[in-house]
Amino acid sequence: GRRMKLTYELIHVDLPLLIGSAFLLAVTIWDGIFSFPEALLCLAGIILYLLYTINTRKKYENIEIKKGPNEEVKQGRKLDWKTLVILAVSAFFIYLGAKYTVESVIKLSEIFNIGKEIIAISAVALGTSLPELMVTIAAAKKGKPEMAVGNILGSNIFNALAVMGIPALIGTLIIPHSILTFGLPMMLIATLLYFFITHDKEVTKWEGWLLVIFYVFFIGKLFSLF
Template sequence: MDVLLYLGIFIASLAVLLKASDWFINSAEEIGLSFGIPPFLVGITIVAFGTSLPELATSIAAVFGGESEIVSGNVIGSNITNIALVLGLVVVLVKEINLENNIWHIDMPHLWGSAFLLWFVMRDQQVDFLESILLLVGLVIFLIYSVKSNPSDEGTVKYRAAPRSYLLLVLGGALVWLGADYTIFAIQKLSVIAGIEPKIIALSAISLGTSLPEIIVSLNAARRGKTSIAVGNVIGSNIFNTYAVMGIPSFFGNLEIPLDIIQFHLPLMVVMTILFGVMSNNKNINRWEGALLLLFYALFLGQLFKTAL
């Protein structure tokens, strides 16, 4: 009965977390536009950060709950899931992705750089204050470079945001933190009952659950023929996960990095990132390459199950 109770709390709190994140993103986007912020800038800041909000919220809640090893599992697991599962699934379903822009001009070098920087930061099994600052500086550099290199050519349209938007912004933000808190609480209880380490749940259930916004957005974009949006969503989400979700929680406490994450999961994330770059080099990703990505995700899950047994 205890297992069913805490499993129900986990599912319910994760659902609240995802729905509240959706409210927060939409209302913040509308409010930003009402203040005259260019749509492109809103997209790469509010929306991109918003899609990583579930990961950030659960990571901060994990630090306060004394389970800081969940943070690294959350980030690494989400990044692997975004590339291997989200992108792989999209490519297999739509047969191929033809990129309109050459992502090697800006986005892919930043994605590779963030992955390599994370590897060096985590090599000593902890993330200190200086390393957190470096991660956040990397995020600022990415945002500034993106704004300067991709100026919006649309006129800024000013309008008054509805009072409902402000209400949903506050309500969504509050429910995000509440959902994250209960998600971590349920994970702690389930891990004790099942004898499974919290990091395993973070690498699997949390990373999959918090990647649901990316999965939904990417599949909807691909269904409408806007496959480049799906690729951009994966790149932006992984960069924000690496810089913000790994950097910010360390200000609330020390982050411990499990040894097996450094030995297997982190190298796998780096390999997946490099493979993603190689596949997109010719501005085309085909179905067979998507199947290969799904194969890597199966390897990732298989390793998790092996560790849990």
């Protein structure tokens, strides 16, 4: 079946960092309170991760490509204004798409009298993840699994450390009981499942379906469908 091959860096660096960020988040919110010192700890983690990412990129940029007698060295394309405009326009429409998706689903949820934490853990998460899903699918179709998986790992690390850490600098966050008893355990299980699926440096088609089935199970339990 179809499968995605993963690089050493993703498996031995980014994947452990994903697990570490997930469990760090779990430890800091376990008491139902996410305080200012805990926010600083998470932000320190994301700063270290960003510094590592920048350093790794520089390391690969400095690697000289050896060329054979009949090979030509490909010159990197320079960043021009057209690329910047396309990037800016794409980012704008991604923002609009996620914004209106979240607003529409929230309104529907309010009509059906669904709790805010359930909205956040399902509708908001889905809406904000749709752009990432599109980027990941596009990367996979172009035969760039490292970009697809790297997007997933980097996004989740950033969410666990920065998206939680920055708001807590303004004020202490109170974590709802339902998040602690259901959302958090499910996140940890999903993280471990992802680890065991990818630790052999590839993701097969049936493993992808396993992750989709797990998410369907998560949504079903969340809305008490089974």
